[in-house]
Amino acid sequence: MPNRRFALVRRPLLRALNSWRELMSEIAKTPKPPYYAVIFTSLLKEDADGYGEMRDKMVELAAAQPGFLGIESVRDDLGITVSYWSDIESIKNWKSNVDHQKAQRMGREQWYVSFKVRVSKVERDYGI
């Protein structure tokens, strides 16, 4: 069962930001574990037309899904995006979202040299 508490604070937060880039320069404010992390690492083709626009759309769409807790993303040659989710069911729902599936297909066919998705359960966290 997705944690609806987060659904309530998420959308106004995202609207208040000027862009997803602002969100991308912050450490995600996740709740106490356990929760889930989807670690997505990828290498882009040199010609990846349309990728940036689709990525922005997908971040916005992901953030609107039930169970979404936060996202962190950085790209140099390698891109790492970690999205956080309250439960496995929410991850499955997001993976099978129709618009997201279209994006996944375009990624496989047009944009990525290679990628890896790792679905993991966060057991412990700490920081400053």
Added chain:
Amino acid sequence: MPNRRFALVRRPLLRALNSWRELMSEIAKTPKPPYYAVIFTSLLKEDADGYGEMRDKMVELAAAQPGFLGIESVRDDLGITVSYWSDIESIKNWKSNVDHQKAQRMGREQWYVSFKVRVSKVERDYGI
């Protein structure tokens, strides 16, 4: 019990690379799950003298630990480093390594505005 198979291939691999930067532009070749991922996200102070040198040393030292499986790291404003480990015991040993503890102390005191460490168990992965 750390997976010693990886210890055997790791050191020559790291020596063969010109620098950790080359390693950092690849997707880690991890084994079949389950294994562990330590997701480390951080924001640096503007003045983070000595940070780059220490980071390089720590990547090299981490890669020499039992149970180490691979590492991926990218920094823009936000830095994301994901290291992969065969088991929780190896993660604990690495956390309590004397040289690493010194680096952790310097990070807290001198380099990081904020950071978050998330220890997670990879249950599933796929990719191309």
